[in-house]
Amino acid sequence: xxxxxxxxxxxxxxxxxxxxxxxxxxxxxxxxxxxxxxxxxxxxxxxxxxxxxxxxxxxxxxxxxxxxxxxxxxxxxxxxxxxxxxxxxxxxxxxxxxxxxxxxxxxxxxxxxxxxxxxxxxxxxxxxxxxxxxxxxxxxxxxxxxxxxxxxxxxxxxxxxxxxxxxxxxxxxxxxxxxxxxxxxxxxxxxxxxxxxxxxxxxxxxxxxxxxxxxxxxxxxxxxxxxxxxxxxxxxxxxxxxxxxxxxxxxxxxxxxxxxxxxxxxxxxxxxxxxxxxxxxxxxxxxxxxxxxxxxxxxxxxxxxxxxxxxxxxxxxxxxxxxxxxxxxxxxxxxxxxxxxxxxxxxxxxxxxxxxxxxxxxxxxxxxxxxxxxxxxxxxxxxxxxxxxxxxxxxxxxxxxxxxxxxxxxxxxxxxxxxxxxxxxxxxxxxxxxx
Numbered sequence: 001x002x003x004x005x006x007x008x009x010x011x012x013x014x015x016x017x018x019x020x021x022x023x024x025x026x027x028x029x030x031x032x033x034x035x036x037x038x039x040x041x042x043x044x045x046x047x048x049x050x051x052x053x054x055x056x057x058x059x060x061x062x063x064x065x066x067x068x069x070x071x072x073x074x075x076x077x078x079x080x081x082x083x084x085x086x087x088x089x090x091x092x093x094x095x096x097x098x099x100x101x102x103x104x105x106x107x108x109x110x111x112x113x114x115x116x117x118x119x120x121x122x123x124x125x126x127x128x129x130x131x132x133x134x135x136x137x138x139x140x141x142x143x144x145x146x147x148x149x150x151x152x153x154x155x156x157x158x159x160x161x162x163x164x165x166x167x168x169x170x171x172x173x174x175x176x177x178x179x180x181x182x183x184x185x186x187x188x189x190x191x192x193x194x195x196x197x198x199x200x201x202x203x204x205x206x207x208x209x210x211x212x213x214x215x216x217x218x219x220x221x222x223x224x225x226x227x228x229x230x231x232x233x234x235x236x237x238x239x240x241x242x243x244x245x246x247x248x249x250x251x252x253x254x255x256x257x258x259x260x261x262x263x264x265x266x267x268x269x270x271x272x273x274x275x276x277x278x279x280x281x282x283x284x285x286x287x288x289x290x291x292x293x294x295x296x297x298x299x300x301x302x303x304x305x306x307x308x309x310x311x312x313x314x315x316x317x318x319x320x321x322x323x324x325x326x327x328x329x330x331x332x333x334x335x336x337x338x339x340x341x342x343x344x345x346x347x348x349x350x351x352x353x354x355x356x357x358x359x360x361x362x363x364x365x366x367x368x369x370x371x372x373x374x375x376x377x378x379x380x381x382x383x384x385x386x387x388x389x390x391x392x393x394x395x396x397x398x399x400x401x402x403x404x405x406x407x408x409x410x411x412x413x414x415x416x417x418x419x420x421x422x423x424x425x426x427x428x429x430x431x432x433x434x435x
């Protein structure tokens with residue numbers, strides 16, 4: 001039975017970045033009303049197995065009880081625990097519930113036999129899944145699901161771990177708060193809203209530069225084997241009943257500036273946490289409650305979601321959001337429509353454009369300049385190379401939501417491993433086929 005933390009609405013049930021590779025290279029029973037999978041005569045595909053299933057814990061029923069999960073994200077996570085852990089995150093960490101919509105909006109289904117070429121040979125999505133450790137894969141074009149499939153015994157009722165895809169959700173919420181005037185401007189600084197940030201380097205950094213991961217404040221992540229991210233995790237997330245720094249003090253201990261704001265891209269998971277505290281102070285409610293009110297209910301989410309909270313009850317804005325695959329697809333569809341849902345603008349269209357393009361003054365963020373490979377970076381969202389305005393929510397271990405606004409095409413993938421070169425080729429082929 002879920003235990004509830006009465007003073008902050010928390011219920012407890014028991015990620016660095018993946019690089020862009022060269023092309024060609026169970027939710028609790030009853031959480032979804034009725035049989036949401038059976039929207040018409042065709043539904044998702046399910047498999048009890050998957051590639052290299054033995055390595056991922058099939059013989060033990062895909063267990064989740066790995067002590068390393070409670071430690072910093074840099075700690076080793078044995079492969080055999082990933083299937084269970086990545087679909088039962090709210091059984092491992094304290095989370096806050098985001099209730100499903102009162103009236104779920106349902107996708108139509110138009111199954112398509114999708115074919116593409118990979119390494120010179122014809123391939124299908126079934127073959128893609130047979131080669132890659134994917135727990136769930138969904139392709140949708142606007143309001144129609146073209147393909148939906150699950151492996152390793154996972155189903156459409158499992159809430160899947162977002163990893164760093166949560167960062168893009170955070171950027172979306174900041175855009176909504178600005179549109180409503182709760183946050184006055186993207187050029188405001190965090191110390192304007194959060195007294196505890198007053199006089200600190202993060203407190204003096206414009207929100208725009210935090211959304212761009214270009215604060216200029218030193219924070220060691222990928223290049224230092226997660227040194228500072230591990231420290232943040234221990235101080236902010238784990239905490240202690242006896243001693244803990246608290247959310248704000250955990251953040252402002254990183255207070256050494258090495259570059260002027262808005263001059264260099266440096267991936268730092270702490271920066272969404274900074275703007276997350278600003279959001280909490282500005283809207284005077286939790287990020288989960290704000291997400292439910294402004295997005296989850298309006299888009300007709302079919303299942304409850306859950307967001308991990310830290311020791312003080314703040315959502316951990318850089319990671320550990322958990323949702324069913326089709327609700328991730330709904331988010332993707334909202335982005336594909338530049339923030340509009342069935343004729344209602346939930347996120348300002350101009351914010352969506354600003355979030356997914358680079359200004360002439362921000363060439364350091366353009367595709368090919370920011371991050372690894374050919375990526376660019378917007379407001380906590382990755383920009384893909386090419387002439388189209390394509391972008392993606394991306395996390396380590398292979399979690400992805402790809403969006404092509406021009407064709408209203410969305411692809412959602414949840415997975416177990418980072419190196420999946422084929423996924424980039426698959427997305428490019430899908431855009432070419434359905435545009």
